[in-house]
Amino acid sequence: MNGVHDMGGMDGFGKVEPEPNEPMFHEAWESRVLAMVRAMGAAGAFNIDTSRFYRETLPPHVYLSSSYYKKWFLGLEEMLIEKGYLTREEVAAGHAMQPGKALKHGKFDLANVERIMVRGKFARPAPAPARFNIGDRVRAKNIHPTTHTRLPRYVRGHVGVVELNHGCHVFPDSAAMELGENPQWLYTVVFEGRDLWGADGDPTLKVSIDAFEPYLDPA
Amino acid sequence: MSHDHDHHHHHDHDHSELSETELRVRALETILTEKGYVEPAALDAIIQAYETKIGPHNGARVVAKAWSDPAFKKALLEDGSKAIGTLGHVSRVGDHLVVVENTPERHNMVVCTLCSCYPWEMLGLPPVWYKASPYRSRAVRDPRGVLADFGVTLPTDMEIRVWDSTAETRFLVLPMRPAGAEGWSEEQLAGLVTRDSMIGTGFPRTPGAPS
Numbered sequence: 466m467n468g469v470h471d472m473g474g475m476d477g478f479g480k481v482e483p484e485p486n487e488p489m490f491h492e493a494w495e496s497r498v499l500a501m502v503r504a505m506g507a508a509g510a511f512n513i514d515t516s517r518f519y520r521e522t523l524p525p526h527v528y529l530s531s532s533y534y535k536k537w538f539l540g541l542e543e544m545l546i547e548k549g550y551l552t553r554e555e556v557a558a559g560h561a562m563q564p565g566k567a568l569k570h571g572k573f574d575l576a577n578v579e580r581i582m583v584r585g586k587f588a589r590p591a592p593a594p595a596r597f598n599i600g601d602r603v604r605a606k607n608i609h610p611t612t613h614t615r616l617p618r619y620v621r622g623h624v625g626v627v628e629l630n631h632g633c634h635v636f637p638d639s640a641a642m643e644l645g646e647n648p649q650w651l652y653t654v655v656f657e658g659r660d661l662w663g664a665d666g667d668p669t670l671k672v673s674i675d676a677f678e679p680y681l682d683p684a
Numbered sequence: 685m686s687h688d689h690d691h692h693h694h695h696d697h698d699h700s701e702l703s704e705t706e707l708r709v710r711a712l713e714t715i716l717t718e719k720g721y722v723e724p725a726a727l728d729a730i731i732q733a734y735e736t737k738i739g740p741h742n743g744a745r746v747v748a749k750a751w752s753d754p755a756f757k758k759a760l761l762e763d764g765s766k767a768i769g770t771l772g773h774v775s776r777v778g779d780h781l782v783v784v785e786n787t788p789e790r791h792n793m794v795v796c797t798l799c800s801c802y803p804w805e806m807l808g809l810p811p812v813w814y815k816a817s818p819y820r821s822r823a824v825r826d827p828r829g830v831l832a833d834f835g836v837t838l839p840t841d842m843e844i845r846v847w848d849s850t851a852e853t854r855f856l857v858l859p860m861r862p863a864g865a866e867g868w869s870e871e872q873l874a875g876l877v878t879r880d881s882m883i884g885t886g887f888p889r890t891p892g893a894p895s
Contacts, residue, residue: 473797473824473848478817481833483880487811489735494709499734499809500727501713508721513852517799533800533815538709551715559711565719574723582733583805584778587852615850617797619824631780631853651851653782662825670844672824675851 466611469525473619474662495534502541507581509569510550514641518613519544589648591633596650596678601627603654604684605676613641616680620672623660624684628673629653636677650678734809743806743856744877746771747888748870750783751861761785764856768806777805780853786860786884790843793831793884794855795823801849803856807879814883824848834885857884864891 472478490496506516519540520528528536545551555562570577597603605620615637631651639647658670716722746768750757759767764781781803784792796802797820802810813819822830827844831837838844847855859881865873868891880886 470798472817472821475817475821478821481813481816481818481822481830483813483834483885484811489809491812492706494706496731496734497709497713497727500730501716501722503730504722504727505716510721520799529817533812535705538705538712542708542712550721551719555715556711559714561715561718565721568721572720572723573726575726575729578726578729578733581730582737584852584854586779588779615798617848617850619797629782631851634852637851651853653847653853655845658825667826667828667844669840669842670827670846672846672848674848675853677851 466521466613467609467618468521469528470521471618473617490534491532492534495532498534498538498541502537503581504573504577505541505545505550507577508571508573510548511544512640512643513585514613514635514637515643516540516544517637518641521613587634588631589633589635589646591650592648595630597627597630597652597681597683599627599630602684603627603652603676603681605654605674606680606682608680610638612638614638614680616676617674619661620654620656620674620676623656625654625656625660625673627652628655631675634677636679638677638679652676652678652681654681738804739808740806740877740879740882741874742808743803743879743882744874745870746783746806746856747858747877747882748873750858751873752870757858760858778854781806781856782847782853783856783858784845784847785858788842788860790845791838791884792845792847792855792857793823793827794847794849794857795820796849797821797824798848798850801852801854803854806854806856807882811879831885834880836886857882859888862888862890 502516506513520536523536523539542556546553550566602624604624605616605622607622629652633648634651636647636649639645653673654676655671655673658672659666659668661672717724750760756767760783764783765777765779768777786792800810800815802814819830824846827846849855862876865876876889876891878886878888881888
């Protein structure tokens, strides 16, 4: 979707402000939100792409004015409600009012902690040969899906070069909508900065994205 | 510990919003617990693991080893996950870690314009600036301007390559080894490696300079 989360190239956000000796969490609740997201994802309530989609679909003014973990919290709460793991009445009451829904991988308990400290695996067997080779020129499609996608707006319509082939991976556009993993070839595609940003752009800049095969046409 | 009231005020938020958020987060945890989805002790353990097991020290040891061991460096650049997987004592690492090398001709910088993808296992949880709008919006268009915000200047003719982390691949920058650390042990070298130098928004420390 063409949401405010797709920020590459936008103006007006000001300077980057590094924080010296930044703490891991600025408030204790942030750590609880992180842990709940990790736990409920590992228990099978949602996949990583669905959780990203729920953050992206926050109203733009909420997305832009919420801290990072606040966005995580708002996305988590709404997603769990819509997926039937809790109800709005329970959220309003602050307590469970009916039994829980079965989780694909069961309750998240202490025995599950170790396994979530390494990222999940996203590579899958290839359903078809790769369409592109290293060095091929490709054009990012001019597409505007209203659902989740990982093709940022700033490259759409532009020509780049395939630099790396990462194999076949879970396709976020399908997985986010719970339409299955639909594995697709994944490539690093590199673009000239001036092709993206015009003649005034930095001539020394090259930008790459990792692009799934359905995002690309031969050029 | 994690349930303590912790009154560091984040500059973006006033106290009333924080209180409301804190109440809502607690309520959600109560519901998830009562419905039998999560065990609070398991949430405590997740937080403790993030606080103690991951962090830039993992990435720093990988970089120091690459500076010291040409065969490891070659393997690391060919397949980051596989090479780091051989160093059981350094860190566990997920699949698809791509290590990109800074050279006198090219500087690499990593961003996630769409969300906040970051090599957690190598660098820990990302800092606020990495997840915030200014960095995500400008890194792919004006990286030299972003670097200026960090006090970093590159030669005007040096190529800048920005890696936008749009999939489940993760990127770690291998910074150039600073001069003046000849003969240093891997452990000493690791002390020169900063988090930002592995994101590409900074350089390693200079030997002899105060850290």
